[in-house]
Amino acid sequence: MDWFGATGYDVARFVLQRGIAAVYLVAFVAVLRQFRPLLGERGLLPVPRFLARVGPRAGPTVFRWRYSDRLVVVVGWVGVVLAASVVVGLPQSGPPWVPMLVFLALYGLYLSVVNVGQVFYGFGWESLLLEAGFLAAFLGSDEVAPPITVLVLFWWLVFRLEFGAGLIKIRGDVVWRDLTALYYHHETQPMPNPASWFFHHLPRPLHKVEVLANHVTQLLVPFLLFLPQPVASVAGLVVVVTQGWLVLSGNFAWLNVLTMVLACAALADDVVARALPGAGQADAHGPTPVWFVVVVLVVTAVLVVLSYWPARNLLSPHQKMNASFNRWHLAGAYGAFGSITRRRHEIVVEGTRSSSPDGGWVEYEFRGKPGRTTRTPPQVAPYHLRLDWGMWFLALGSSAQYGWFSALLERLLEGDRATLALLRGDPFDGERPVWVRARVFRYRYSTWDERRRTGQWWVRWEEGELVAPVSLASLRG
Structure with missing residues (x-):
């Protein structure tokens, strides 16, 4: 042969x-x-x-x-x-x-x-x-x-x-x-x-x-x-x-x-x-x-x-990107970044142990996505941080992400260990927060001068609120 x-x-x-x-x-x-x-x-x-x-x-x-x-x-x-x-x-x-x-x-x-x-x-x-x-x-x-x-x-x-x-x-x-x-x-x-x-x-x-x-x-x-x-x-x-x-x-x-x-x-x-x-x-x-x-x-x-x-x-002039034409995922269509985002937005999730949602807010850090402006972006590929990628799509306004994000907030309020293991750490050391919220921030890279003076990789400012402070009772109600 x-x-x-x-x-x-x-x-x-x-x-x-x-x-x-x-x-x-x-x-x-x-x-x-x-x-x-x-x-x-x-x-x-x-x-x-x-x-x-x-x-x-x-x-x-x-x-x-x-x-x-x-x-x-x-x-x-x-x-x-x-x-x-x-x-x-x-x-x-x-x-x-x-x-x-x-x-x-x-x-x-x-x-x-x-x-x-x-x-x-x-x-x-x-x-x-x-x-x-x-x-x-x-x-x-x-x-x-x-x-x-x-x-x-x-x-x-x-x-x-x-x-x-x-x-x-x-x-x-x-x-x-x-x-x-x-x-x-x-x-x-x-x-x-x-x-x-x-x-x-x-x-x-x-x-x-x-x-x-x-x-x-x-x-x-x-x-x-x-x-x-x-x-x-x-x-x-x-x-x-x-x-x-x-x-x-x-x-x-x-x-x-x-x-x-x-x-x-x-x-x-x-x-x-x-x-x-x-x-x-x-x-x-x-x-x-x-x-x-x-x-x-x-x-x-x-x-x-x-x-x-x-x-x-x-x-086709209406080319599909990353499409499967059969349930076996064989002979598919591929591609990436058919459109480029001009501005970066990030969802920042915070919790507080305070009995009222007026203060004491602490930020949850994710393993891969940008958070603190002074944190060095990590190298994670070829590993895939699926929750972090979901947060990126959520910041783009993808409606497909909202169902799981509400469940994520509920798990954080429960202090669920398995969910917290997906994050970089638990800011409350095993204690349950009373309130959580999600704010929208605009991020841009620091300039050479800003990086030299402040050590920051990012500069960020708040642009709005995605989820107002919620408690476990209000989520389940």
Whole structure:
């Protein structure tokens, strides 16, 4: 089956399998740490209530037959163990069906989580991870050469991801067309990291060069992935480098890291060997089992058919961003920041132990989102702080966030430990506040001079009140 196996892409498979599994590992750790307070039986958006409301429309999930917080823990730990086994290379050392089953299990378990995750799992990189994990199931093991059709499907995934993101920018906001997007983006992105302040203060002409380079990378380079080597490898490396620049400048969960991993699908062993002597040596492969060829070709055919919808979406003037066209989250549409926020607003949540809401207010600090103006923005990616991202959307005025935010205030008034564990700390040391409130602040980065004089990363001022002081009795009444 020489036509079937891509002899010369062992490095690509090595990076794809271990890299995708590493991201699954991070994702399942987040499930263990965040799912129950956000979506559990006493979560902000309880899964049992969601399933009772939507029924089969939730999509495939093991939780449809029975939900419990204990089952979530089992799903999380099984996912962690399976992902870790691939990272160290255990399934890959066996026959092709072993990594296939492991990756399909990872895909199925995480699909179960995403399909009940509601707004807390409504991100494009959830579908991206699911699609990547499903494809990785058919890369085979070290015993056989990686199937060429699966590698092509990975190239097609990277193409949709990058080209779709480029089109949504050009179509979506004038600041991408006049190259001024980065005048705002580093300051208003969901969760800045320690370097974002410095990126924001780069000279404006350089910001325009960055945007132009982004357009070249996303609108032209993806086509080169399908050309002969070494052009395809160079295209993959360009994507890796530009995504690395985004890793340095912000916290976008695992979106950029996973894109870098996927772009390595284009790397040929001989190109890697020339760049890194001693690396990229081809492994000896045995014959590919007929059953494996049949399975891969059937899966390839199904994914080719499913690709009609994202291909049509790319050509549509009404392009959808981060859309799934089926309940299995396969062959989706991707993209990010089709529009750029010009001003940054933050919701500041406060509580007080005072019997009247007239004073003694203390601010709750979140793990990732801006709060105190002197606090250094943290580096959290590729980990995903789902509550913090929800707070960013809430500040944008997203009505989808209001239901869980009311539940969050109630949990804070209860002094709920699981909910407080999602925050940076409990300002009341286990005591219950009597009142909580939420105020809206405008944030901007400090200037070089302000940073030097005050040590502040941010300057902020109040612009209004989102929720007036409420007590537990008034919320429940």
